[in-house]
Amino acid sequence: MISVIVPIYRVEAYLERCIESIRSQTAADLEIILVDDGSPDRCGEICDRYAAIDDRIRVVHQENRGLSGARNAGLETARGEYLCFVDGDDKIDPGMLKSMEHAICSDAYDLAICGYRRFAGDEAIPKTETESRGELLTEKALWEEVFGRLSNAAWGKLYRRERIGELRFPEGMIHGEDLIFNLQYLTRCKKGVILNAPYYHYRIREDSITGSAFRESRFDEIAAKDAALKLIEAHRPELLETAKVYCFRARMNVLRALYAGGEEKNYAEKTRECTAYVRERYAGVSGWLRRKERIEFRLFRVAKPLYRLLVRRYAIGKEAGDEGARQAEHHCTRL
Numbered sequence: 001m002i003s004v005i006v007p008i009y010r011v012e013a014y015l016e017r018c019i020e021s022i023r024s025q026t027a028a029d030l031e032i033i034l035v036d037d038g039s040p041d042r043c044g045e046i047c048d049r050y051a052a053i054d055d056r057i058r059v060v061h062q063e064n065r066g067l068s069g070a071r072n073a074g075l076e077t078a079r080g081e082y083l084c085f086v087d088g089d090d091k092i093d094p095g096m097l098k099s100m101e102h103a104i105c106s107d108a109y110d111l112a113i114c115g116y117r118r119f120a121g122d123e124a125i126p127k128t129e130t131e132s133r134g135e136l137l138t139e140k141a142l143w144e145e146v147f148g149r150l151s152n153a154a155w156g157k158l159y160r161r162e163r164i165g166e167l168r169f170p171e172g173m174i175h176g177e178d179l180i181f182n183l184q185y186l187t188r189c190k191k192g193v194i195l196n197a198p199y200y201h202y203r204i205r206e207d208s209i210t211g212s213a214f215r216e217s218r219f220d221e222i223a224a225k226d227a228a229l230k231l232i233e234a235h236r237p238e239l240l241e242t243a244k245v246y247c248f249r250a251r252m253n254v255l256r257a258l259y260a261g262g263e264e265k266n267y268a269e270k271t272r273e274c275t276a277y278v279r280e281r282y283a284g285v286s287g288w289l290r291r292k293e294r295i296e297f298r299l300f301r302v303a304k305p306l307y308r309l310l311v312r313r314y315a316i317g318k319e320a321g322d323e324g325a326r327q328a329e330h331h332c333t334r335l
Helices: 012-023 043-053 066-077 095-105 139-148 176-184 216-235 237-260 268-288 290-300 304-314 321-331
Strands: 002-007 030-037 057-062 082-085 111-120 134-139 157-160 191-204
Touching: 002 012, 002 095, 012 030, 030 066, 030 304, 043 057, 057 066, 057 321, 066 082, 066 111, 066 321, 082 095, 095 111, 095 157, 095 191, 111 139, 134 139, 134 321, 139 216, 139 237, 157 304, 216 237, 237 268, 237 290, 237 304, 268 290, 268 304
Parallel strands: 002 030, 002 082, 030 057, 111 191
Antiparallel strands: 082 157, 111 157, 134 191
């Protein structure tokens, strides 16, 4: 059986389409766990209504614990041999779970990963007609895919329950919890399989809070990348240079957000720490950076007033991405 865990918070406008896409799966043995994470809108009512008409659906109502807490509640409730996460504002292709289950079972793989496509509003998404053939990922290739290419979202993956065991998402962290969970999961894996078909449909939210005021949760990105660095040192030292680059980028992302929000003085100590870090380590990672990243660093180092002006005017601080913004929104409790 596959347990589909759906963390839900303030997605009333999208939730029914999400649930319908899961109910329409061609996979035979399925349970759907809807976790109402203290959502202040009608999400809880929608969940209960669907549970009343579909006995595959179970609902968990809880006080707001954030995205990680909602997923953990689902993990504690799930009974399936395989586990999958779907965000409450996304959708999945009707054949996604059947294809991924077939792939992961074909050679006792530890993890299955599928492709995804982005969509916005009520945009029509064509059904994925062809069944994707799985490509073997060795233990090393799994780490390169999930960490090296940052394919580390919890959605779009099928996990083995026995491999997860007591593993849980780190609660209290907004940026980077998926990365830490997945890297810890990979320490228990020997091989995986990837399906390139875009079975997962990731919604681009018009009401995304990416461009909102600076939040202290942005510092989580640094903590997550530093934690990832330690895992890489212990398990995949060949990816150490990549991990160092990610740690550098995390500090530059935070600095960019601080200056874009005019908060560098309010967080003076953090600003100094990040500045010292990137100045000290730039020479060691510069060869791995994109050209625009090298230009940005030089501008930050030698022309701070101009850098401040540019990031504020052009909102370059929006580097967290839509996924980071959605996670941040899920963590925001009612004011």
